[in-house]
Amino acid sequence: xxxxxxxxxxxxxxxxxxxxxxxxxxxxxxxxxxxxxxxxxxxxxxxxxxxxxxxxxxxxxxxxxxxxxxxxxxxxxxxxxxxxxxxxxxxxxxxxxxxxxxxxxxxxxxxxxxxxxxxxxxxxxxxxxxxxxxxxxxxxxxxxxxxxxxxxxxxxxxxxxxxxxxxxxxxxxxxxxxxxxxxxxxxxxxxxxxxxxxxxxxxxxxxxxxxxxxxxxxxxxxxxxxxxxxxxxxxxxxxxxxxxxxxxxxxxxxxxxxxxxxxxxxxxxxxxxxxxxxxxxxxxxxxxxxxxxxxxxxxxxxxxxxxxxxxxxxxxxxxxxxxxxxxxxxxxxxxxxxxxxxxxxxxxxxxxxxxxxxxxxxxxxxxxxxxxxxxxxxxxxxxxxxxxxxxxxxxxxxxxxxxxxxxxxxxxxxxxxxxxxxxxxxxxxxxxxxxxxxxxxxxxxxxxxxxxxxxxxxxxxxxxxxxxxxxxxxxxxxxxxxxxxxxxxxxxxxxxxxxxxxxxxxxxxxxxxxxxxxxxxxxxxxxxxxxxxxxxxxxxxxxxxxxxxxxxxxxxxxxxx
Numbered sequence: 001x002x003x004x005x006x007x008x009x010x011x012x013x014x015x016x017x018x019x020x021x022x023x024x025x026x027x028x029x030x031x032x033x034x035x036x037x038x039x040x041x042x043x044x045x046x047x048x049x050x051x052x053x054x055x056x057x058x059x060x061x062x063x064x065x066x067x068x069x070x071x072x073x074x075x076x077x078x079x080x081x082x083x084x085x086x087x088x089x090x091x092x093x094x095x096x097x098x099x100x101x102x103x104x105x106x107x108x109x110x111x112x113x114x115x116x117x118x119x120x121x122x123x124x125x126x127x128x129x130x131x132x133x134x135x136x137x138x139x140x141x142x143x144x145x146x147x148x149x150x151x152x153x154x155x156x157x158x159x160x161x162x163x164x165x166x167x168x169x170x171x172x173x174x175x176x177x178x179x180x181x182x183x184x185x186x187x188x189x190x191x192x193x194x195x196x197x198x199x200x201x202x203x204x205x206x207x208x209x210x211x212x213x214x215x216x217x218x219x220x221x222x223x224x225x226x227x228x229x230x231x232x233x234x235x236x237x238x239x240x241x242x243x244x245x246x247x248x249x250x251x252x253x254x255x256x257x258x259x260x261x262x263x264x265x266x267x268x269x270x271x272x273x274x275x276x277x278x279x280x281x282x283x284x285x286x287x288x289x290x291x292x293x294x295x296x297x298x299x300x301x302x303x304x305x306x307x308x309x310x311x312x313x314x315x316x317x318x319x320x321x322x323x324x325x326x327x328x329x330x331x332x333x334x335x336x337x338x339x340x341x342x343x344x345x346x347x348x349x350x351x352x353x354x355x356x357x358x359x360x361x362x363x364x365x366x367x368x369x370x371x372x373x374x375x376x377x378x379x380x381x382x383x384x385x386x387x388x389x390x391x392x393x394x395x396x397x398x399x400x401x402x403x404x405x406x407x408x409x410x411x412x413x414x415x416x417x418x419x420x421x422x423x424x425x426x427x428x429x430x431x432x433x434x435x436x437x438x439x440x441x442x443x444x445x446x447x448x449x450x451x452x453x454x455x456x457x458x459x460x461x462x463x464x465x466x467x468x469x470x471x472x473x474x475x476x477x478x479x480x481x482x483x484x485x486x487x488x489x490x491x492x493x494x495x496x497x498x499x500x501x502x503x504x505x506x507x508x509x510x511x512x513x514x515x516x517x518x519x520x521x522x523x524x525x526x527x528x529x530x531x532x533x534x535x536x537x538x539x540x541x542x543x544x545x546x547x548x549x550x551x552x553x554x555x556x557x558x559x560x561x
Contacts, residue, residue: 038488041483059086059096060097070113081107083097120147145165148165155202161184164185166180181213182219277388280382287378388437391442394443
């Protein structure tokens with residue numbers, strides 16, 4: 001009679017008493033529980049993601065065919081307005097929710113977006129067949145305006161620019177040709193400005209880029225309609241931006257001097273100072289001409305002299321004497337004083353001349369002397385200080401604490417200390433009483449800002465709620481990543497490592513047949529081949545017939561039986 005082995009069969013629970021989820025969970029090991037938890041978390045995350053994606057609004061195209069600059073500006077404004085957006089067509093189009101598209105377009109239009117790309121000479125590359133000469137000129141003008149606009153937009157202070165060129169048609173008459181002109185409209189970034197050299201550079205850029213255009217034919221305006229390219233007139237514009245900047249710089253320099261001299265004494269943050277400088281930017285030029293008389297008996301330099309002599313007519317007397325060389329000589333020079341009777345003229349031979357002087361002779365002499373003259377031209381420098389006004393406020397000095405560990409009580413400065421500080425301030429800014437400068441120093445305690453204590457608990461304060469909202473989404477992502485790493489990836493890696501270890505243990509436990517290595521032969525010991533050869537020889541001697549049959553079989557190629 002054969003024995004029947006009894007196999008224990010696990011009792012399956014009946015339909016009346018099914019296992020609860022707690023019993024099923026308790027029957028799982030640790031890795032299975034982690035795996036089940038990770039799968040459950042992934043399922044929950046998938047459900048939430050599906051609900052979020054299913055609840056997204058319908059997106060419509062806000063703007064398309066945008067340049068990179070306009071796209072970046074629009075995206076920055078959408079981020080500031082908390083409007084969700086998407087990219088399509090490789091970033092060339094921006095999509096927003098359909099219910100907000102009109103509101104967003106109107107808000108962006110108030111900010112001048114999109115501005116549109118500036119076209120240069122590339123519009124000449126798309127010329128159509130059969131284009132007229134007028135259209136070619138218009139395209140050339142548009143391309144030149146675009147290139148100039150691009151050049152002006154390269155300035156750091158210019159946000160947007162627009163160039164208008166007036167290029168008249170030239171005819172064959174040189175006298176009737178008109179010169180081209182240009183107008184430039186600039187939009188500057190808030191808080192920035194262009195100085196005169198930059199405006200002159202823009203004018204020179206436009207005039208040099210257009211043939212036969214004069215710099216005076218270029219007008220530069222800002223977005224407020226102010227003409228920037230005009231030459232400033234001192235009568236029309238008494239206030240200059242450069243003058244205001246110089247005044248502010250000078251006042252800032254005086255204020256910093258006061259802080260540098262008083263902060264080491266009273267401490268940083270315990271002194272406040274303000275300086276107002278009244279400057280003189282008027283330009284004064286005076287010219288004076290002085291004529292001084294001769295001093296004492298000093299001789300004067302003769303500038304010019306004029307002598308006029310007039311005499312009456314003389315009666316002709318026939319010559320006397322012996323004709324010859326002696327009587328033909330001219331009379332000698334008369335030597336006579338200016339006033340008095342004229343002496344008798346002597347002839348060449350020493351005889352008395354018969355030429356008589358008429359009493360009606362006249363002589364006039366006019367002499368002009370140099371007059372001393374001094375010409376003095378005085379030009380006053382602009383930007384001189386007319387008057388300085390300084391106001392300084394100093395905080396109370398920290399006093400000695402009454403009790404150990406107590407806070408010190410602030411104390412006011414004495415009159416001597418205030419006088420010393422006032423003298424320091426005056427010496428620092430170059431105080432001048434003749435100029436009318438004024439310096440006031442005040443010692444008073446500074447008010448400390450009191451922090452308002454909120455009655456709300458920490459978790460209900462707006463700052464805490466805003467902080468939690470800002471870190472909730474990143475923290476949730478990090479937590480989900482940790483759960484996925486330690487709940488799914490790590491157990492899988494550990495199970496693979498365990499399988500590899502088990503396989504290694506099994507391989508180490510198996511006894512593998514290793515080939516036997518032949519020991520080295522001793523000297524004089526025959527090799528295995530030699531031993532087999534000796535055995536064959538012995539067999540041939542003992543049973544030659546069997547050996548012969550074997551050889552015969554090898555020769556004939558038959559199988560031995």
